[in-house]
Amino acid sequence: MPRLLATMAACAIAVISVLHAAPAPGQTASAQLLTLSCSGCHGANGRSPGQMPPLYGRSAEMIAQALREFRADQRAATVMNRIAKGYTDAEIDAVAREIATTWR
Amino acid sequence: MSTLSRRDFAKFIAAGAAAGAAIGAPSVWAQGRTRGRVVVIGGGWGGATAAKKIRQMDRAIQVTLVEPSASFVTCPFSNYVIAGWRQINQITHNYNALASRHGVTVVRDTAQAIDGAAKRVRLAGGRTLNYDKLIVAPGIDFRWGAIEGYDERASEKMPHAWKAGPQTLLLRRQLEAMADGGLVIMTVPANPFRCPPGPYERAAQIAYYLKQRKPRSKILILDAKDAFSKQGLFQDGWQSQYPGMIEWVPLSRDGAVTKVMPNELTVETQLGEKHRGAVVNVIPPQFAGRIARDSGLANASGWCPVNPATFESTQAQNVHVIGDATIAGAMPKSGFAANSQGKLAALAVVNALNARPHAAPTFVNTCYSLIAPEYGISVADVFRVTDAGIVAAPNAGGVSPRQADAAFRRSEAQYALGWYASMTQDIWGA
Numbered sequence: 001m002p003r004l005l006a007t008m009a010a011c012a013i014a015v016i017s018v019l020h021a022a023p024a025p026g027q028t029a030s031a032q033l034l035t036l037s038c039s040g041c042h043g044a045n046g047r048s049p050g051q052m053p054p055l056y057g058r059s060a061e062m063i064a065q066a067l068r069e070f071r072a073d074q075r076a077a078t079v080m081n082r083i084a085k086g087y088t089d090a091e092i093d094a095v096a097r098e099i100a101t102t103w104r
Numbered sequence: 105m106s107t108l109s110r111r112d113f114a115k116f117i118a119a120g121a122a123a124g125a126a127i128g129a130p131s132v133w134a135q136g137r138t139r140g141r142v143v144v145i146g147g148g149w150g151g152a153t154a155a156k157k158i159r160q161m162d163r164a165i166q167v168t169l170v171e172p173s174a175s176f177v178t179c180p181f182s183n184y185v186i187a188g189w190r191q192i193n194q195i196t197h198n199y200n201a202l203a204s205r206h207g208v209t210v211v212r213d214t215a216q217a218i219d220g221a222a223k224r225v226r227l228a229g230g231r232t233l234n235y236d237k238l239i240v241a242p243g244i245d246f247r248w249g250a251i252e253g254y255d256e257r258a259s260e261k262m263p264h265a266w267k268a269g270p271q272t273l274l275l276r277r278q279l280e281a282m283a284d285g286g287l288v289i290m291t292v293p294a295n296p297f298r299c300p301p302g303p304y305e306r307a308a309q310i311a312y313y314l315k316q317r318k319p320r321s322k323i324l325i326l327d328a329k330d331a332f333s334k335q336g337l338f339q340d341g342w343q344s345q346y347p348g349m350i351e352w353v354p355l356s357r358d359g360a361v362t363k364v365m366p367n368e369l370t371v372e373t374q375l376g377e378k379h380r381g382a383v384v385n386v387i388p389p390q391f392a393g394r395i396a397r398d399s400g401l402a403n404a405s406g407w408c409p410v411n412p413a414t415f416e417s418t419q420a421q422n423v424h425v426i427g428d429a430t431i432a433g434a435m436p437k438s439g440f441a442a443n444s445q446g447k448l449a450a451l452a453v454v455n456a457l458n459a460r461p462h463a464a465p466t467f468v469n470t471c472y473s474l475i476a477p478e479y480g481i482s483v484a485d486v487f488r489v490t491d492a493g494i495v496a497a498p499n500a501g502g503v504s505p506r507q508a509d510a511a512f513r514r515s516e517a518q519y520a521l522g523w524y525a526s527m528t529q530d531i532w533g534a
């Protein structure tokens with residue numbers, strides 16, 4: 001019995017160290033979720049395999065500015081103007097930052 | 105694990121399993137390195153998305169995907185196979201990348217029963233899978249018999265082609281065999297059903313084929329409702345591309361079909377009017393896939409209520425339901441929506457297994473439809489979760505402009521192809 005307890009204690013330590021070895025939580029969930037809406041068209045990590053414009057490698061400033069222009073109907077669009085109108089300024093900044101820093 | 109020897113590790117597993125069984129320790133003990141086990145039922149738009157995203161977000165979570173088919177034929181773009189300008193292999197995807205690149209365990213079987221108390225899924229092949237979190241994404245089933253005479257056998261004469269695969273090819277063959285001047289009948293159910301704009305896109309695509317090969321033919325749409333998705337855009341497109349070819353009969357003009365006679369290729373409406381076609385495409389009324397209904401996840405409507413912030417079932421703990429099977433407020437039953445919900449459920453599960461908080465979600469949906477290969481239209485929405493459930497963000501979204509030139513429609517058609525390429529890569533690709 002004592003041996004089993006000792007083994008279990010070792011387990012507990014092992015389990016804890018495994019949990020701590022996991023990647024850090026990273027960005028806030030809401031920004032991550034926002035970007036997940038974009039990848040459906042722009043491709044996983046913005047690497048569009050087809051006719052959609054790719055987004056990877058773009059700066060946060062470029063993405064945020066484009067979204068603001070789409071939202072204000074100041075940039076030619078077929079669909080982005082309709083989508084951009086659904087987001088607040090804070091969300092536009094968050095999604096632009098998240099894409100620029102995590103889509104590789 | 106580097107501090108433990110191999111022998112210690114074996115003991116660790118054994119002790120963990122014993123402790124788990126004896127004192128109900130969290131499954132992470134019994135599983136060694138695993139943060140949790142997730143089982144996903146259904147490898148379609150919702151389920152395959154969720155399985156892959158969980159593995160991308162957290163490699164320490166074990167994911168098992170249960171799907172009876174070795175490959176998956178998408179309903180999106182199947183209307184173009186029916187029209188003859190896409191091949192079925194171009195809309196067929198497999199699970200190789202999910203398994204080899206993303207470490208999803210793909211089990212080719214059918215889930216037969218869910219034991220929510222024991223957190224177990226029994227498969228038709230006899231195996232049992234244990235889970236910490238379950239994601240159920242079985243899509244739709246047809247309400248056979250809801251239209252008198254329309255059962256699975258009748259669908260061999262009057263195809264639905266509303267689950268893609270052999271039925272898609274059957275409808276295509278029937279159109280090819282039809283003589284010029286034939287009448288194609290389509291029957292469309294009341295809401296809610298899979299892909300609200302789908303029947304009207306299909307009418308346009310069938311007309312596209314007939315216009316080239318059988319120009320004296322006509323299409324009669326018998327509809328169990330009085331209004332439909334992107335209606336103005338569709339009617340404009342039908343009129344400009346296929347003048348006089350497509351007639352739409354709404355509910356209020358006796359459009360609801362209540363009975364079919366498959367051997368006579370005849371359908372009968374509510375008021376008893378009979379229509380005989382050369383080809384008859386019956387899109388039957390639907391409900392959530394059987395496993396969801398059999399497991400108590402659906403309510404009296406036949407669809408599954410969920411918590412909109414997580415898509416966790418309101419009728420079972422640790423079970424998420426996504427895709428067409430759900431009641432998702434203003435979100436339509438679309439592949440895009442199922443993908444969006446799959447990502448949300450993945451994040452909700454990863455957050456829960458990591459004891460992290462879960463933020464309020466937003467979703468997007470866009471449905472492209474092609475009136476012709478170079479004539480695209482769309483409806484787009486951003487959705488938010490409010491006290492009233494999932495609602496479309498006001499002042500955003502909506503349909504393509506009614507007044508737009510050919511170049512605009514051509515761009516949208518190009519983007520429709522781009523959407524399909526991105527989305528299927530995102531779901532089934534490497």
Ligand SMILES: Cc1cc2nc3c(=O)[nH]c(=O)nc-3n(C[C@H](O)[C@H](O)[C@H](O)COP(=O)(O)OP(=O)(O)OC[C@H]3O[C@@H](n4cnc5c(N)ncnc54)[C@H](O)[C@@H]3O)c2cc1C
Pocket residue numbers: 145146147148149150151170171172173176178179180181182183213214215216241242243244265266267298299302306393394395426427428429437438439440441442470471472473
């Ligand atoms: C003609 C047509 C055109 C369409 N066009 C579009 C479009 O352009 N854009 C768009 O966004 N949407 C479109 N859709 C809608 C889209 O196909 C659906 O909304 C989408 O497939 C829903 O995804 P899902 O995951 O809920 O179900 P599905 O994609 O149907 O996946 C369900 C999976 O679950 C499996 N399954 C079922 N029961 C079990 C079980 N007991 N055990 C194991 N596995 C099981 C099935 O085999 C299937 O693979 C279209 C639909 C049709 C019919």
